[in-house]
Amino acid sequence: MLNIFTLANGRLFQEEIESLEELSRFQPIWVDLESPTLEEKRWIKQYFGLSIPEDAMDEDIEESARFYEEDNGELHIRSDFLIADEDEPRTVRCAFILNQHNADLKSQGVLFSIHDEDVPVFRLLRMRARRAPGLIEDAKEVLLKLFDADAEYSADTLEGIYDKLETAGKKVLSGDVTDAMAGEVLGAIARQEDLNGRIRRNVMDTRRAVSFMMRSKMLNAEQFEEARQILRDIDSLDSHTAFLFDKINFLMDATVGFININQNKIIKIFSVASVALLPPTLIASLYGMNFQYMPELSQKWGYPYALTLMVASAVVPMWYFRRRGWLK
Known part of the structure; x- marks a missing residue:
């Protein structure tokens, strides 16, 4: 042009x-x-x-x-x-x-x-x-x-x-x-x-x-x-x-x-979950050992006792983390 x-x-x-x-x-x-x-x-x-x-x-x-x-x-x-x-x-x-x-x-x-x-x-x-x-x-x-x-x-x-x-x-x-x-x-x-x-x-x-x-x-x-x-x-x-x-x-x-920060929040959730599930895992591992003499195994309340103990061991850390504000 x-x-x-x-x-x-x-x-x-x-x-x-x-x-x-x-x-x-x-x-x-x-x-x-x-x-x-x-x-x-x-x-x-x-x-x-x-x-x-x-x-x-x-x-x-x-x-x-x-x-x-x-x-x-x-x-x-x-x-x-x-x-x-x-x-x-x-x-x-x-x-x-x-x-x-x-x-x-x-x-x-x-x-x-x-x-x-x-x-x-x-x-x-x-x-x-x-x-x-x-x-x-x-x-x-x-x-x-x-x-x-x-x-x-x-x-x-x-x-x-x-x-x-x-x-x-x-x-x-x-x-x-x-x-x-x-x-x-x-x-x-x-x-x-x-x-x-x-x-x-x-x-x-x-x-x-x-x-x-x-x-x-x-x-x-x-x-x-x-x-x-x-x-x-x-x-x-x-x-x-x-x-x-x-x-x-x-x-x-x-x-x-x-x-x-968003990524750290996700990582924090996994970290908290790992720590909270560690005690129940430990309890389940203890009662999963094949020893002949374990007193709780012969009791009727042994199974509910183990379940209650595992739940409590998971709830207590979560309650502590929440109180400290680590779950926000």
């Missing part, structure tokens, strides 16, 4: 392009390619003179090759963006190409973004740019606003994690935690831990991209200050993710502790 964005009256307008002829009618500041076809790449090559690298969205590219500037003035940035899907949270690799200096090409001053699937941050920026006049001034502003929206999206996701951990914490700290509930809570906590880790990695990647933009001297004074503010926001997110990791570890330990 090929979408272009033009700037008019301080607003960003989107057009979906379906032919090379249609592309030539516009002067965009942002060209967005979502899962581009070979034909769409050819249109970009023919009209803008820009060749999209084959490895633009490769996940295994070296870290040092993700941020660089070509000799012809093309700035290349490969950054990951978070998709906080409830069932399958993941990151999507996005490649950005920005020609700043080469005036011989129509790609000058145009931001190109390439990615495999729609990204929530992109949707967020498109919505804001349509509603807020003056939000976007040029292609560099688009790229900077994308990273700003990415930091905000991560912050919103962190708030969602905190709410879910709060719900899990109420279940754990209620005191009445069954094994089934504990398993459910552990699963929920593990999912939030995974998402929190992805956010931590995502903001680290955003920090590197923004820092690269600042070092490349492509930003004006106002944009440079905005980039510094984004870095400050990311620093605050780092501390918040660290806090959530601590909270997750606490809830994990508390849940596992309740599981251990």
Whole structure:
């Protein structure tokens, strides 16, 4: 899918392009390619003179090759963006190409973004740019606003994690935690831990991209200050993710502790039963010995006496355990 964005009256307008002829009618500041076809790449090559690298969205590219500037003035940035899907949270690799200096090409001053699937941050920026006049001034502003929206999206996701951990914490700290509930809570906590880790990695990647933009001297004074503010926001997110990791570890330990308590209760029941049945077993063993002279065996009351003695020897320990509170 090929979408272009033009700037008019301080607003960003989107057009979906379906032919090379249609592309030539516009002067965009942002060209967005979502899962581009070979034909769409050819249109970009023919009209803008820009060749999209084959490895633009490769996940295994070296870290040092993700941020660089070509000799012809093309700035290349490969950054990951978070998709906080409830069932399958993941990151999507996005490649950005920005020609700043080469005036011989129509790609000058145009931001190109390439990615495999729609990204929530992109949707967020498109919505804001349509509603807020003056939000976007040029292609560099688009790229900077994308990273700003990415930091905000991560912050919103962190708030969602905190709410879910709060719900899990109420279940754990209620005191009445069954094994089934504990398993459910552990699963929920593990999912939030995974998402929190992805956010931590995502903001680290955003920090590197923004820092690269600042070092490349492509930003004006106002944009440079905005980039510094984004870095400050990311620093605050780092501390918040660290806090959530601590909270997750606490809830994990508390849940596992309740599981251990439930298991100990079961073991305690078996232990009490073993101790309580030991005296009757001993009495039965004594009267089961095959000696010729055992006075009780020749008496009519011998059998009831043995039964009564065994019952009493079991009841007395149980009464003692109950009095000490060991059966609770």
